[in-house]
Amino acid sequence: MSYKSLLAYIEPSSRNRPVMETGLRLASVCEAHLTALHAHVPTPIAYPEYSEFPMVNDLQTLRHEDEEAKNFETRLKAEFNDLAGRSGAVSVEWRFVGGDLVETLALHARYADLLVMRQHHPQTHIRGLLSNLVYGGLIRRRPC
Numbered sequence: 001m002s003y004k005s006l007l008a009y010i011e012p013s014s015r016n017r018p019v020m021e022t023g024l025r026l027a028s029v030c031e032a033h034l035t036a037l038h039a040h041v042p043t044p045i046a047y048p049e050y051s052e053f054p055m056v057n058d059l060q061t062l063r064h065e066d067e068e069a070k071n072f073e074t075r076l077k078a079e080f081n082d083l084a085g086r087s088g089a090v091s092v093e094w095r096f097v098g099g100d101l102v103e104t105l106a107l108h109a110r111y112a113d114l115l116v117m118r119q120h121h122p123q124t125h126i127r128g129l130l131s132n133l134v135y136g137g138l139i140r141r142r143p144c
Contacts, residue, residue, distance in 0.1 A: 003030045007112035009105060010038040010076060012069070015118065020080050023116040024087035033091040036080050037108050040069040040098045 008023035010016050020036065027034035043065060073096045084092045097104055109115045 003032045003113040005112045006032050006034045007109050007115050008034060008036045009117040010036050011118060019116055019118050020083050024083055024089045027089040028087055031090060034089055035093050035095060037095045038073055038076055039101055039104050041101050042098060
């Protein structure tokens with residue numbers, strides 16, 4: 001069976017190049033469509049119970065965080081497009097989304113034949129993410 005639709009999860013870190021290169025290589029070899037998905041998970045705001053709305057400082061922090069995420073996404077997208085242009089992959093797209101990471105990844109991966117993501121690193125959230133995906137039902141064992 002040949003893959004026709006691939007999804008590469010691009011983390012918010014500086015160690016994404018191998019994921020991009022692997023996804024692009026697979027897309028080129030399989031003549032598949034590759035979607036690179038970069039998700040921004042906003043920091044939740046905790047505010048006092050007596051306050052009806054988040055405090056101004058929290059809103060400023062969120063705006064700053066959002067701006068940094070957009071700037072980082074711009075750099076990642078440029079790197080991906082550069083690699084894609086040199087890879088020979090015919091059909092690629094970039095998606096930048098926000099929200100709950102597991103739900104977002106599960107939603108987008110539902111339509112892909114293969115999910116490409118980085119291996120576990122002790123100092124990242126990947127182990128927890130993989131556990132959540134497995135227990136959330138995205139990754140299921142299927143008989144051969």
